[in-house]
Amino acid sequence: MLDITGLGGLLVLILDIWAIIAIVSSAESTGKKVLWVLLVLILPLIGFIIWLIAGPRGGKMIK
Numbered sequence: 001m002l003d004i005t006g007l008g009g010l011l012v013l014i015l016d017i018w019a020i021i022a023i024v025s026s027a028e029s030t031g032k033k034v035l036w037v038l039l040v041l042i043l044p045l046i047g048f049i050i051w052l053i054a055g056p057r058g059g060k061m062i063k
């Protein structure tokens with residue numbers, strides 16, 4: 001089993017938060033957003049990698 005602790009765990013947490021913000025701000029339907037967020041939350045590292053390859057991207061950030 002993959003054990004992520006310390007700095008690696010913090011990095012995965014930061015990347016997952018970034019992915020969730022991008023998912024929520026994307027133009028996808030609510031159902032797809034929920035599924036993507038659940039994937040990232042349930043499988044943090046693998047879910048992030050899958051999102052990075054195939055997931056919805058966020059829209060323009062409001063300044």
